Amino acid sequence: MKEGPVIASVAALLGDPARANILTALMDGRALTVSELAEAAGVTLQTASGHLAKLDAANLLTAEKQGRHRYFRLSGPDVAQVLEALMGLAQRTGATRVRTGPRDAALRSARICYDHLAGERGVALLKAARQQGLIDGDRDLALTTKGRAFFADFGIDLAALEKGRRPVCRACLDWSERHSHLGGALGAALLSRMIDRGWMRRDTGRVLTFTCEGVEGFEAAFAPPGEGASQAA
Amino acid sequence: MKEGPVIASVAALLGDPARANILTALMDGRALTVSELAEAAGVTLQTASGHLAKLDAANLLTAEKQGRHRYFRLSGPDVAQVLEALMGLAQRTGATRVRTGPRDAALRSARICYDHLAGERGVALLKAARQQGLIDGDRDLALTTKGRAFFADFGIDLAALEKGRRPVCRACLDWSERHSHLGGALGAALLSRMIDRGWMRRDTGRVLTFTCEGVEGFEAAFAPPGEGASQAA
DNA sequence: CTGATGCTTCGGCTATGATCGAAGTATGAA
DNA sequence: TTCATACTTCGATCATAGCCGAAGCATCAG
Numbered sequence: 093m094k095e096g097p098v099i100a101s102v103a104a105l106l107g108d109p110a111r112a113n114i115l116t117a118l119m120d121g122r123a124l125t126v127s128e129l130a131e132a133a134g135v136t137l138q139t140a141s142g143h144l145a146k147l148d149a150a151n152l153l154t155a156e157k158q159g160r161h162r163y164f165r166l167s168g169p170d171v172a173q174v175l176e177a178l179m180g181l182a183q184r185t186g187a188t189r190v191r192t193g194p195r196d197a198a199l200r201s202a203r204i205c206y207d208h209l210a211g212e213r214g215v216a217l218l219k220a221a222r223q224q225g226l227i228d229g230d231r232d233l234a235l236t237t238k239g240r241a242f243f244a245d246f247g248i249d250l251a252a253l254e255k256g257r258r259p260v261c262r263a264c265l266d267w268s269e270r271h272s273h274l275g276g277a278l279g280a281a282l283l284s285r286m287i288d289r290g291w292m293r294r295d296t297g298r299v300l301t302f303t304c305e306g307v308e309g310f311e312a313a314f315a316p317p318g319e320g321a322s323q324a325a
Numbered sequence: 326m327k328e329g330p331v332i333a334s335v336a337a338l339l340g341d342p343a344r345a346n347i348l349t350a351l352m353d354g355r356a357l358t359v360s361e362l363a364e365a366a367g368v369t370l371q372t373a374s375g376h377l378a379k380l381d382a383a384n385l386l387t388a389e390k391q392g393r394h395r396y397f398r399l400s401g402p403d404v405a406q407v408l409e410a411l412m413g414l415a416q417r418t419g420a421t422r423v424r425t426g427p428r429d430a431a432l433r434s435a436r437i438c439y440d441h442l443a444g445e446r447g448v449a450l451l452k453a454a455r456q457q458g459l460i461d462g463d464r465d466l467a468l469t470t471k472g473r474a475f476f477a478d479f480g481i482d483l484a485a486l487e488k489g490r491r492p493v494c495r496a497c498l499d500w501s502e503r504h505s506h507l508g509g510a511l512g513a514a515l516l517s518r519m520i521d522r523g524w525m526r527r528d529t530g531r532v533l534t535f536t537c538e539g540v541e542g543f544e545a546a547f548a549p550p551g552e553g554a555s556q557a558a
Numbered sequence: 559c560t561g562a563t564g565c566t567t568c569g570g571c572t573a574t575g576a577t578c579g580a581a582g583t584a585t586g587a588a
Numbered sequence: 589t590t591c592a593t594a595c596t597t598c599g600a601t602c603a604t605a606g607c608c609g610a611a612g613c614a615t616c617a618g
Contacts, residue, residue: 097342097345097346098345098412098415099339099345099349099408099411099412099415100339100340100341100342100344100345100346101340101415102411102414102415103336103337103339103340103345103411104336104337104340104341105340106332106333106336106340107333107334107336107337107338107339107340108333108337108605108606109330109333110606110607111333112330112331112332112333112336113330113333116332125564125565126564126565126566127564127565135606135607135608136607136608136609137564137565137566138565138566138567138607138608138609138610139606139607139608140565141565141566141567142566142567142606142607143606145566152414159564159615159616160563160564160565160614160615160616161564161565162564162565170410170413170414171414173410174407174410174411174414175332177403177406177407177410178332178335178336178407179331179332180403181335181385181403181404181407182331182332182334182335184384184401184403185335185383185384185385185400186384341575341576343576343577358594358595359594359595359596360593360594360595368576368577368578369577369578369579370594370595370596371577371578371579371580371595371596371597371598372576372577372578373595374595374596374597375576375577375596375597376576378596392584392585392586392594393584393585393586393593393594393595394585394594394595395594395595
C-alpha cells in the first residue's frame with residue numbers, strides 16, 4: 093500500500109504516449125533539443141516543454157543548457173533499462189503490433205541500448221563471452237582473468253573503468269531477444285571501441301549498421317568455440 | 326515514434342495507484358482474490374474488479390476461477406521484474422507485505438475445502454504425495470502405479486472413484502497457503518477415510534482438528550519432505 | 559537598437575478515466 | 589428451495605491532465 097503510489101508516479105510518467113515517444117527517442121543515449129523531441133513525440137513545442145519539465149522534475153532526464161538550446165538526455169542507464177524491459181513486456185503480452193517493417197528488422201539485429209550494443213549481436217556477444225570464459229556469473233556478471241586479458245588486448249582500459257562508480261559488467265535484458273546483453277561501463281566501452289574500429293556506424297535513431305569488416309571482426313572475436321559457421325540469413 | 330505508444334499502453338496500466346498497489350501485492354508470486362486485492366489497493370470491490378479486468382486483458386495477470394473466488398497472479402516473472410526495476414528507479418524505501426488469508430490460525434492449519442483437506446496440512450499432503458511418487462503431474466494430476474497401491478492400501482476404492490464423473494485427482498488452489506492441495510474424488514475420499522480413522526474431527530464451521538493419533542498417522546504416511554533430511558530431489 | 563529563434567508560462571477547452579452506488583450473475587451453504 | 593457470498597456490469601459523477609493558442613523571457617545576429 094506504500095509501494096504502489098511510488099512506482100505509479102514513475103510509471104504514470106512513462107504512460108503518456110508523448111512522453112514515451114520522447115523517452116524512446118532518447119534511448120540511444122544522445123541529447124536532443126526541445127524542438128527535436130517535440131517533433132519526435134508528434135506534439136507542439138509548448139506541449140513537449142511541459143512534458144520535459146515533468147520528466148526533469150522526476151529526474152528521469154537531465155537538462156543541459158547551451159545558448160538558446162536546451163539539451164535533454166536520459167539521466168542514467170537504469171532509465172533505458174526500464175524502457176527496454178517495458179518493451180519486452182509489451183511484446184510478450186501482445187501489446188505490440190504485428191506490423192514489422194525493415195527498420196524493425198534492423199533494430200532487432202543491432203541497436204544501441206543507451207550506450208551499449210543490443211539486439212541479436214548484443215546477445216551473441218555476451219553469449220560468446222560467457223562461452224569463451226571471458227565473463228562469469230549468471231545474474232551478476234564478473235570479468236575472469238582470461239576476460240581481463242582479452243578486453244585489455246581489445247583496447248579497453250579496464251583500470252579506468254573500474255575507477256568509475258558505474259558497474260563494469262551488467263546484464264541488461266534485451267527486449268527483442270529473450271536473453272541478456274552486456275551493459276555497464278564495459279559494454280559502453282566495447283561499443284565505443286567497435287565503432288572506432290569501423291565495425292559499425294550509427295544511423296539515425298538507434299539502429300547500428302555493421303560494415304563488412306565489422307561482421308568479420310565481430311564473428312572472429314566473439315565466435316562460439318568450435319563453431320565456425322556464421323549465422324547468415 | 327512507433328514504440329512509444331507500445332510502452333505507454335503498458336506503463337499507463339502501471340501508472341494508476343490502485344493498479345500499482347494490486348501489482349505490488351502480487352509480486353511475491355502468490356495468487357490473491359478480488360476482495361483481497363481490493364483491500365490491498367484501498368478501493369472498493371467493483372473498482373478493483375474493473376482494474377483487474379484491464380490488467381487481465383493486457384495479459385499482465387492471469388485469472389483462475391475457483392468456485393466463488395477468482396484468483397489473480399502475475400502472468401510471468403517479467404512482470405515482477407519490470408515492477409522491481411520501476412521501484413529501483415523510484416528509489417524504493419522498503420518492501421510491503423499484504424496480509425492475506427484467514428486470521429484464524431486453526432483455519433490456516435487444517436480445514437475443509439468443499440469436501441477435501443485444505444490448509445497447511447492439505448498442502449503438505451499433496452507435496453508429500455508428489456515427493457513420494459504417488460501422484461504425478463504439475464497442473465493436471467495423475468495417479469502413479471505406486472500411488473494406486475498406496476491409496477488402495479489406505480482403504481480407498483479407486484475403481485469406484487474412477488466410475489464417477491468427477492475427476493479423481495484435481496489440484497485445488499489453497500487460499501491460505503497459495504499452493505495447491507489435493508481435491509477431486511480422491512481428495513474427498515481421503516478426507517472421509519482420515520475422519521473415519523479418527524485422525525481428525527470436524528468442529529463447527531470448516532475447521533478440522535487433528536487428534537494426537539491423527540498427527541502421528543498423518544506425518545507417518547505423508548512425511549514432510551523438510552523434516553530432518555535435506556530437500557534435495 | 560530591431561528582429562528572429564528557442565523555449566517557457568498562462569489560460570481555457572476537452573477528453574479520458576477513476577471512482578462508487580446500485581443492480582445483476584454465479585456459486586456455495588443451509 | 590432460500591439465503592449469503594463473491595464478483596461483474598451499468599450508470600453517473602467528478603477530477604486529472606493533455607493539448608494548443610497566445611503572450612512572455614532569453615539568447616543571438618545584424
